[in-house]
Amino acid sequence: MALTEQTRAEMAELAARYPHARSALLPMLHLAQSEEGYVTEDAIIMCAEVLGLTTAEVKGVSTFYTMFKHEPVGEYHIGVCINPGCGILGGDAIWQTLSEEVGVGHDEVSADGKISLERIECQAACTHAPVMTANWEFMDDMTPQKARQLIEDLRAGREVTSTRGPVIRDFKAAERTLSGIDDDGLGAVAATDELMLAGLRYAQAHDMAAPEGKVI
Amino acid sequence: MPLTPVITAHWDQADSFTLDGYRRNGGYTALAKAFEMGPDAVIAAVKDSGLRGRGGAGFPTGLKWSFVPQGDGKPHYLVVNADESEPGACKDIPIMLANPQALIEGIIITSYAIRANHAFVYIRGEVPHVIRRMHAAVREARAAGLVGTNIMGSGFDLDVVIHSGAGAYICGEETALLDSLEGRRGQPRLKPPFPAVAGLYASPTVVNNVETITNIAYIINNGVDWFRSFGTEKSPGFKVFAVSGHVARPGIYEAPLGITMAELLEYAGGIREGHELKFWLPGGSSVPMLTPAHLDTPLTYEAIAEAGSMLGTGTPMLFDETTSVVRAITGWQDFYKHESCGKCTPCREGNWFIKDLVHRFNTGTGKREQLDVLTNVCGQILGRSFCALGDAAATPFPAAMKYFADEFEAGTTTASDVRFDPAASTVFSEVKA
Numbered sequence: 341m342a343l344t345e346q347t348r349a350e351m352a353e354l355a356a357r358y359p360h361a362r363s364a365l366l367p368m369l370h371l372a373q374s375e376e377g378y379v380t381e382d383a384i385i386m387c388a389e390v391l392g393l394t395t396a397e398v399k400g401v402s403t404f405y406t407m408f409k410h411e412p413v414g415e416y417h418i419g420v421c422i423n424p425g426c427g428i429l430g431g432d433a434i435w436q437t438l439s440e441e442v443g444v445g446h447d448e449v450s451a452d453g454k455i456s457l458e459r460i461e462c463q464a465a466c467t468h469a470p471v472m473t474a475n476w477e478f479m480d481d482m483t484p485q486k487a488r489q490l491i492e493d494l495r496a497g498r499e500v501t502s503t504r505g506p507v508i509r510d511f512k513a514a515e516r517t518l519s520g521i522d523d524d525g526l527g528a529v530a531a532t533d534e535l536m537l538a539g540l541r542y543a544q545a546h547d548m549a550a551p552e553g554k555v556i
Numbered sequence: 557m558p559l560t561p562v563i564t565a566h567w568d569q570a571d572s573f574t575l576d577g578y579r580r581n582g583g584y585t586a587l588a589k590a591f592e593m594g595p596d597a598v599i600a601a602v603k604d605s606g607l608r609g610r611g612g613a614g615f616p617t618g619l620k621w622s623f624v625p626q627g628d629g630k631p632h633y634l635v636v637n638a639d640e641s642e643p644g645a646c647k648d649i650p651i652m653l654a655n656p657q658a659l660i661e662g663i664i665i666t667s668y669a670i671r672a673n674h675a676f677v678y679i680r681g682e683v684p685h686v687i688r689r690m691h692a693a694v695r696e697a698r699a700a701g702l703v704g705t706n707i708m709g710s711g712f713d714l715d716v717v718i719h720s721g722a723g724a725y726i727c728g729e730e731t732a733l734l735d736s737l738e739g740r741r742g743q744p745r746l747k748p749p750f751p752a753v754a755g756l757y758a759s760p761t762v763v764n765n766v767e768t769i770t771n772i773a774y775i776i777n778n779g780v781d782w783f784r785s786f787g788t789e790k791s792p793g794f795k796v797f798a799v800s801g802h803v804a805r806p807g808i809y810e811a812p813l814g815i816t817m818a819e820l821l822e823y824a825g826g827i828r829e830g831h832e833l834k835f836w837l838p839g840g841s842s843v844p845m846l847t848p849a850h851l852d853t854p855l856t857y858e859a860i861a862e863a864g865s866m867l868g869t870g871t872p873m874l875f876d877e878t879t880s881v882v883r884a885i886t887g888w889q890d891f892y893k894h895e896s897c898g899k900c901t902p903c904r905e906g907n908w909f910i911k912d913l914v915h916r917f918n919t920g921t922g923k924r925e926q927l928d929v930l931t932n933v934c935g936q937i938l939g940r941s942f943c944a945l946g947d948a949a950a951t952p953f954p955a956a957m958k959y960f961a962d963e964f965e966a967g968t969t970t971a972s973d974v975r976f977d978p979a980a981s982t983v984f985s986e987v988k989a
Contacts, residue, residue: 466643520720523692539809550565
């Protein structure tokens with residue numbers, strides 16, 4: 341899909357949110373990925389035009405960040421956290437299973453274009469290790485079996501929901517959310533799970549509380 | 557020491573993240589109080605509270621705010637560091653998910669105090685569920701007149717922008733974050749000038765961590781004495797500890813600073829059944845590891861420093877006896893090499909050396925004299941890098957050598973996965989010790 345004048349208008353809308361327009365460059369690149377699936381040459385030109393930058397300046401930025409892809413990823417871009425907090429608790433084993441199963445390595449796409457895999461670093465979910473992501477929605481407390489099932493379900497077009505609520509959409513839809521351009525309508529999902537409540541539950545069960553105050 | 561849920565007190569309510577839910581629990585009463593106090597009194601209260609930054613460095617928050625020059629005619633900015641990427645840190649993400657309105661109330665109070673009319677929340681890009689939540693929370697606050705012009709009739713105007721990063725650990729470093737927020741490569745700046753004087757768009761800027769700013773409404777509402785009734789003289793207040801690793805009940809545990817790891821571990825159900833603690837990190841991979849001998853050290857900035865580590869993000873990771881120290885260190889050194897931004901030579905080049913060498917010990921092909929080379933390279937990076945990422949990268953290996961030199965010695969002949977079966981370390985392993 342080629343970038344349209346609508347995309348250009350949305351990029352300008354993002355730029356207008358900031359006191360200095362260039363601050364919108366990262367959100368704009370996310371928006372470009374939501375249209376084309378990765379940062380294309382056309383996207384770099386459009387970002388440069390909207391912000392009055394050179395294409396070299398835009399490319400210098402886009403190549404710095406690992407979430408900006410410069411060639412197509414799969415319809416479902418799957419991350420496996422291999423940082424030791426997850427890797428040792430099972431992430432390394434999950435990576436090996438999936439890499440063999442899908443038949444691709446780090447930052448590679450399956451032949452049918454459905455699945456790409458990435459060895460990702462810490463996702464700030466160590467309490468939920470081992471953690472994976474599917475188009476950046478979290479899949480907590482994974483096992484090799486669950487990981488295999490996830491791939492199978494996504495491949496078969498079955499609806500899969502993140503362990504944190506939202507349904508897993510395709511890569512482009514996820515990138516549109518990240519751009520922040522509009523409300524994706526998935527806002528009111530659950531806030532917490534038992535791991536996030538572990539301390540509160542323990543405190544309640546053992547009559548522990550903060551010293552009195554008009555606590556909010 | 558008992559647990560003391562404050563920030564986490566209402567997380568079991570299904571609508572804790574909504575404006576209604578937050579207001580039902582007393583939310584946004586601190587803001588009215590702050591408007592009555594006036595900006596200088598708010599800064600003074602936060603200074604007196606002794607609140608220290610919860611992002612890792614522990615710098616006194618009120619002091620940071622007081623560095624912002626007033627009456628200088630320049631726009632001021634508040635930037636909330638929500639780039640939570642430190643390996644082991646997983647507290648800001650839950651705070652934003654379950655209690656985003658407390659963060660926003662803190663943002664409004666802080667912006668009012670430092671005379672900022674623009675606030676930004678820089679959230680790492682890999683967490684759409686949190687980015688979505690924060691956008692929704694700001695929309696709700698805006699619709700209720702809490703963000704925008706003439707907030708609650710105070711005459712104070714504030715715009716809050718939720719900003720998504722795009723995958724770069726270095727952007728958690730405050731000056732790299734500012735460059736990234738300006739639409740550039742996220743590389744650190746030379747300090748001084750500090751952001752409080754020349755930050756975003758070269759204007760005075762306060763950069764604070766999510767948990768730090770979330771503390772503000774509670775401090776304003778309940779007072780300095782109440783806040784100081786938690787913790788110690790040098791480490792006042794409560795902390796959202798995130799306990800992970802080989803523990804029976806990993807999760808979020810909120811307690812006063814000064815609680816010991818032994819106490820937290822007890823609440824977390826101890827090390828998983830049939831196993832025992834081998835080593836632990838108090839707050840991220842960037843702080844030196846400690847051993848079971850340090851379990852009774854109070855989790856305060858000062859006591860953990862005395863024990864030879866750092867409180868860091870206050871998110872302890874614990875590993876049991878099935879874990880190879882060499883393997884863990886190798887994983888973290890891979891991380892630092894991957895995340896080094898390339899700006900300064902010691903970090904960019906040194907991390908290649910470290911990575912290459914630790915891998916040799918991980919595969920059982922290290923040479924004894926290479927341990928000295930590793931020690932030397934870490935020493936060359938530490939204190940000689942442009943920013944704290946270099947210091948962090950030079951931290952894991954020397955700490956591991958201090959307690960587990962024998963494992964690196966063994967790495968001259970035997971691969972780590974031969975000595976320690978990786979399958980035994982997994983949470984889905986059925987292998988019992």
